[in-house]
Amino acid sequence: MAEQKKNATIYDVAEKVGVSLATVSRVVNGNDNVRQSTRDKVLKAIDELGYQPNAVARGLASKKTTTIGVVMPDVTNVFYSELTRGVDDIAQMYQYDALLTNTDDDQDRAVTAIKNLLTKQVDGIIYMGTKLSAPVMAMIQSAGVPVVLAGSVAENEALPSVNIDYVTAFETVTTKLLARGHQRIALVLGSRDRAIDQDFRLVGYQRALQEAGIDYDDQLVFAKARTYEAGQLQAADLMAQDVTAVVAYDDEIAVSILNYYQDHGYKVPEDLEIVTSNNTNFSIVSRPELSSINQPKYDIGAVAMRMLTKLMNGEELTDTQIKLPYTLISRGSTRTK
Amino acid sequence: MAEQKKNATIYDVAEKVGVSLATVSRVVNGNDNVRQSTRDKVLKAIDELGYQPNAVARGLASKKTTTIGVVMPDVTNVFYSELTRGVDDIAQMYQYDALLTNTDDDQDRAVTAIKNLLTKQVDGIIYMGTKLSAPVMAMIQSAGVPVVLAGSVAENEALPSVNIDYVTAFETVTTKLLARGHQRIALVLGSRDRAIDQDFRLVGYQRALQEAGIDYDDQLVFAKARTYEAGQLQAADLMAQDVTAVVAYDDEIAVSILNYYQDHGYKVPEDLEIVTSNNTNFSIVSRPELSSINQPKYDIGAVAMRMLTKLMNGEELTDTQIKLPYTLISRGSTRTK
């Protein structure tokens, strides 16, 4: 191993050029008040010494770390990883780095994660949990740095957020199914105790039923599967309820149900129609392909991050509740209307 | 918004208790040399003040940030996100945070990413690129902090790494196919210019052919698709070559080929056998399900991170080239032997 050259500091540069630290700092930070000739000399020395500013020291002195925190349920879930990709790309564009934390949607872990991120002095946080318990809210409120929700919602619009209009999306999808004569439509959610499921998806579904004059049946709402395997078990429950159509909150779960039915001799879409809601690759990999609500996942992340940069920059937002447009994609798992 | 209480510092705690900074620092850092009664008083004050150590200041003073960098091609790819999950879980266990950067396997971006991470004074780096160009290697060599490769390999075992024995895995898979009489077996790679493909997967494939006394035909090696859509196009090329079996490096690509063939009236596995190599959910979602090499993705990430903790801790590694065991999973896309 070559001799470990100690990293050059701003001091080394200053000394080499014969100016003060302040001047070097100014050219490094693009401050205008430096004579061109001085600037050139400094730049030359920086290059020769291979000087790289120490972000930690800079963070201490300036109280800005140019680092944000991302707290999410699980990177492994394609929906969230696509959001993250959007966040990360915009973050990079604005020179921020992202500290990632998986919480598995566990609220205690979310609190710990946020606390930890604050300890690291992040300049802002993107939160992707689907739940937002009181402790988490409290933590966020007292954070002292801006937080924006991506693909998630808070009660009373208490936090800046970007997502789609889940109520309308689920209402529309359900309505279309109803229009094709379905009476027993299953709604498959991730959980009964999170706002996005309970206050949005479910509400949209219920509205559609109400408009169609069909009684809501709690038996047709399922919410205990988060993985493909668990989806198989849940699919059996659906089958026992004699549903003829399914609206699912997640693609893997939807494929799981699709496969289960087909493996048991059902024809899709003849015997069962399915529509899912994330439009990940899982929905085009299945046979038949899955009709889906098409959320602009990448954009949700990107826009959320863009909002965060503004907030971190002290700018006021004219609109803190952004709803991005979504589309409905019709594929083989539904009978074209 | 409530009055923005300035965060308490170690100084506030010291003053409140009537001890010196050093003592507070000692109790915060679990140093033994503090009388129990003093420790209790300090702890009480910390609690009352809601004091949280500032990690940035700590990083400056101690020259350790308890932060690592993860540079990866794309979070959105399930293979990498699973590795990342392993990394992240172990990192959390050892109190490290992970800074994530996507490079899309672009070598320039990888260099920039690493440079940036070093600027942020990370204590170590997990690198997941499949390529490792000279500039990237140079950057890593001069990093001054430990770097370990996860699911990747460097020429001459120049860097600590954890993965599986790709050569043997691909050789075995190909051999099994040959044993079933296939003469024209396609090998589908991600690229012809990265070590993992060229020096490992391809070599395993070639060995199998050689043992079987079959001439290697470059026409049967495909490497231009990285996405599902591109996979469809490439599938047409495979079909034109009249292959009867396929070994694919990635599940999404494999499913793409599978679907293409079936959509064109072929029967799988009767007319075409396919085996893939990541065993992500994509391989159980397809119909038929895909036979696959089963890499312990999560473990690769976890073990890599564990190695990194040791390295960051100044420990010597007895073994820097870790090959985790893999299994072969036989599913519907191959004819059971």
Next chain:
DNA sequence: AAAGGCCGTGTAAGCGTTTGCACAGACGGC
């Protein structure tokens, strides 16, 4: 009873930047 150790604590020097303030010199206006 003197010498040596250990324990618990304080002192203060960093760590590598940013940034408010001061100030020297050049320049223009009157």
Next chain:
DNA sequence: GCCGTCTGTGCAAACGCTTACACGGCCTTT
């Protein structure tokens, strides 16, 4: 020729912590 402005630069404090070193007191040991 004096004064007021700018420009460009330096000075030094501050950011919030860690940590080497020193030291006073008390307990052992011989």
